[in-house]
Amino acid sequence: MTYPAPLYGLVAEFDDPSQLVDAARAARDMGYRNVDAYTPYPVKALDEILEGKSWLPLIVLIGGILGFLTAWSMEYYIAVIDYPTNIGGRPLNSWPSFIVIMFELTVLFASVFAFFGMLALCGLPLPHHPMFNLRRFARASSDHFFLCIEARDPHFEVDATTKLLNTFEPLQVWEVDND
Amino acid sequence: MTVAEKQRHSVREPDPDVSLPVIGASQTFETVTEQISSVILSRKTPWPWWATFGFALFLVGGFTVAVTWVFAKGVGIWGIEVPVAWGFAITNFVWWIGIGHAGTLISAFLLLLNQSWRSSINRFAEAMTIFAVMCAGMFPLLHLGRPWVFYWLLPYPNTMTIQPQFRSPLVWDVFAVSTYFTVSLLFWYLGMIPDLGTLRDQAKNRFAYGFYGVLSWGWRGSHRHWHLHETASILLAGLATPLVLSVHTVVSFDFTIAILPGWHSTIFPPYFVAGAIFSGFAMVLALAIPIRAVYGLHNLLTERHLNNCAKLMLATGLIVAYTYVIEPFTAWYSGNQFEMYMVHNRAFGPYAWSFWTVIFCNVAVPQLLWFYKIRISPKPLFAISIAILYGMWLERYMIIITALHRDFVPSAWSNFIATAWDNITLYGSIGVFILLFMLFIRFLPMISMYEVRTLLPFSKPGGGSQK
Numbered sequence: 001m002t003y004p005a006p007l008y009g010l011v012a013e014f015d016d017p018s019q020l021v022d023a024a025r026a027a028r029d030m031g032y033r034n035v036d037a038y039t040p041y042p043v044k045a046l047d048e049i050l051e052g053k054s055w056l057p058l059i060v061l062i063g064g065i066l067g068f069l070t071a072w073s074m075e076y077y078i079a080v081i082d083y084p085t086n087i088g089g090r091p092l093n094s095w096p097s098f099i100v101i102m103f104e105l106t107v108l109f110a111s112v113f114a115f116f117g118m119l120a121l122c123g124l125p126l127p128h129h130p131m132f133n134l135r136r137f138a139r140a141s142s143d144h145f146f147l148c149i150e151a152r153d154p155h156f157e158v159d160a161t162t163k164l165l166n167t168f169e170p171l172q173v174w175e176v177d178n179d
Numbered sequence: 180m181t182v183a184e185k186q187r188h189s190v191r192e193p194d195p196d197v198s199l200p201v202i203g204a205s206q207t208f209e210t211v212t213e214q215i216s217s218v219i220l221s222r223k224t225p226w227p228w229w230a231t232f233g234f235a236l237f238l239v240g241g242f243t244v245a246v247t248w249v250f251a252k253g254v255g256i257w258g259i260e261v262p263v264a265w266g267f268a269i270t271n272f273v274w275w276i277g278i279g280h281a282g283t284l285i286s287a288f289l290l291l292l293n294q295s296w297r298s299s300i301n302r303f304a305e306a307m308t309i310f311a312v313m314c315a316g317m318f319p320l321l322h323l324g325r326p327w328v329f330y331w332l333l334p335y336p337n338t339m340t341i342q343p344q345f346r347s348p349l350v351w352d353v354f355a356v357s358t359y360f361t362v363s364l365l366f367w368y369l370g371m372i373p374d375l376g377t378l379r380d381q382a383k384n385r386f387a388y389g390f391y392g393v394l395s396w397g398w399r400g401s402h403r404h405w406h407l408h409e410t411a412s413i414l415l416a417g418l419a420t421p422l423v424l425s426v427h428t429v430v431s432f433d434f435t436i437a438i439l440p441g442w443h444s445t446i447f448p449p450y451f452v453a454g455a456i457f458s459g460f461a462m463v464l465a466l467a468i469p470i471r472a473v474y475g476l477h478n479l480l481t482e483r484h485l486n487n488c489a490k491l492m493l494a495t496g497l498i499v500a501y502t503y504v505i506e507p508f509t510a511w512y513s514g515n516q517f518e519m520y521m522v523h524n525r526a527f528g529p530y531a532w533s534f535w536t537v538i539f540c541n542v543a544v545p546q547l548l549w550f551y552k553i554r555i556s557p558k559p560l561f562a563i564s565i566a567i568l569y570g571m572w573l574e575r576y577m578i579i580i581t582a583l584h585r586d587f588v589p590s591a592w593s594n595f596i597a598t599a600w601d602n603i604t605l606y607g608s609i610g611v612f613i614l615l616f617m618l619f620i621r622f623l624p625m626i627s628m629y630e631v632r633t634l635l636p637f638s639k640p641g642g643g644s645q646k
Contacts (some may be wrong), residue, residue: 013276017638039405040632041632045639056409083341090346100425101351107419107425108358140400144220
């Protein structure tokens with residue numbers, strides 16, 4: 001039986017986004033991969049540094065296609081097979097009239113997939129996370145910037161990593177525990 | 180001198196649009212958090228909030244009575260009868276759903292167009308959308324006659340072996356409005372998650388911590404979260420943009436597909452969409468102007484916002500005015516006696532007062548917005564917005580009543596007279612809207628904190644320090 005390591009990672013706290021970006025870039029260049037930044041707003045410059053590829057657009061596309069097919073098959077089934085009605089002599093499969101609902105359900109499904117897909121890929125909802133053990137972390141949602149190098153990274157060594165983070169003059173480097 | 184006065188004195192340059200700041204000076208990340216979260220977490224609720232809340236409760240009381248009476252007695256308590264079977268209920272529906280268009284327009288269109296000024300108004304404009312669509316949705320249901328079987332509108336396997344008729348715009352409407360509501364709600368909530376995280380972290384007591392902790396779903400602002408959040412926002416904006424156009428288009432189909440003179444017109448979809456945005460921006464201003472005064476948000480809701488909203492109102496108002504000109508022209512050009520009579524009857528018949536009031540409120544009054552000084556003065560702008568809101572309600576009233584009350588056969592003609600219950604239900608729905616909005620500004624972040632932070636000059640690396 002294995003227990004999680006007591007240390008989750010080392011966290012540097014900055015009050016300037018430029019320092020955070022420099023530190024993140026240096027950490028990546030040093031070969032660290034389990035690096036994450038915590039910021040009060042999206043910092044665009046981090047996109048090239050930390051991995052940012054996601055499956056979300058594909059999930060949304062699948063949602064949209066599913067919505068379209070749902071609407072089309074539902075309308076066809078009801079209007080042609082289940083409950084055929086003669087409305088002014090128009091064909092049962094009068095598909096131009098069906099377009100509106102196809103469009104609406106395409107948007108509906110794609111949006112629902114986008115919302116819940118985003119939460120799922122973020123791993124939310126998550127009631128607790130080791131980062132919340134750090135009291136100062138409350139400022140990550142307001143005015144301070146945190147860079148975490150996680151202990152599970154193969155390059156991670158407490159002394160060397162602390163030294164690296166300290167070169168960027170953070171306000172403080174914190175050790176964050178898993179529990 | 181207050182911040183607002185300073186700004187007013189500093190905007191005398193020849194090119195006002197560039198010189199007006201999106202955000203007041205001397206803001207830092209911390210002051211943004213403090214200013215917006217303190218409204219919810221620590222500041223004493225100001226007395227105008229209580230006064231408005233009490234007033235809204237009073238209206239909601241009336242609404243509850245009116246709706247109970249409709250349930251008990253049926254729609255006969257309203258002024259509707261043949262031939263005017265669509266009275267206030269459909270007018271209110273179209274009015275409310277139109278108001279609901281500005282929120283998504285601001286949050287989706289302007290996001291895609293990279294208009295950063297939207298950041299401080301999009302949150303409450305979206306809230307406005309959701310509450311307006313809720314008010315809108317109630318009216319077709321109440322108008323059904325038997326509202327408790329509203330689910331018959333939806334396709335589902337049932338023992339009656341009947342199904343909706345997909346060639347009918349009324350069925351399209353059910354899908355369009357419910358999709359619009361769902362997508363707006365998701366979009367609004369998605370944008371709010373990071374700010375709910377901020378409120379959780381700023382919470383002063385355990386109850387607030389738990390409440391916002393649950394609502395924020397464990398958001399921690401990691402880069403991965405932000406990246407996915409941005410992707411999801413852009414995708415939702417891309418989806419909501421055609422959706423917002425489709426909703427009022429479908430609402431206009433409810434009219435245009437009927438062969439009634441005054442309704443049966445191809446200009447209706449763009450006409451309705453422009454009118455919706457017109458009234459929506461009027462509502463945005465009617466809400467923003469008191470809020471910024473009561474909560475002292477002049478540094479976030481700046482004159483630039485007033486100016487831009489006023490310009491959008493002017494532009495969409497001119498589209499609406501164009502339609503008012505084209506409608507009689509089309510009637511005349513068609514040579515159709517029924518179309519021509521409808522136009523004549525609208526302007527000079529028993530409901531001429533509504534037509535001329537509409538022209539005054541929606542065409543004449545908005546021309547004041549050509550003046551820059553009026554566009555940045557809260558009080559005149561507020562008055563103009565209220566006039567437009569009233570004008571747009573009356574426009575839908577005019578479209579519905581004047582087309583229905585005199586159609587092809589004079590023996591079928593009749594007039595519509597609204598009853599007290601019609602009015603109580605209308606004002607009651609305004610009460611429901613205000614009540615929900617008051618609860619929103621008391622308990623949820625009314626301005627998007629994280630988006631406002633990105634507007635600060637030092638938010639980008641290399642933009643200088645915040646000290």
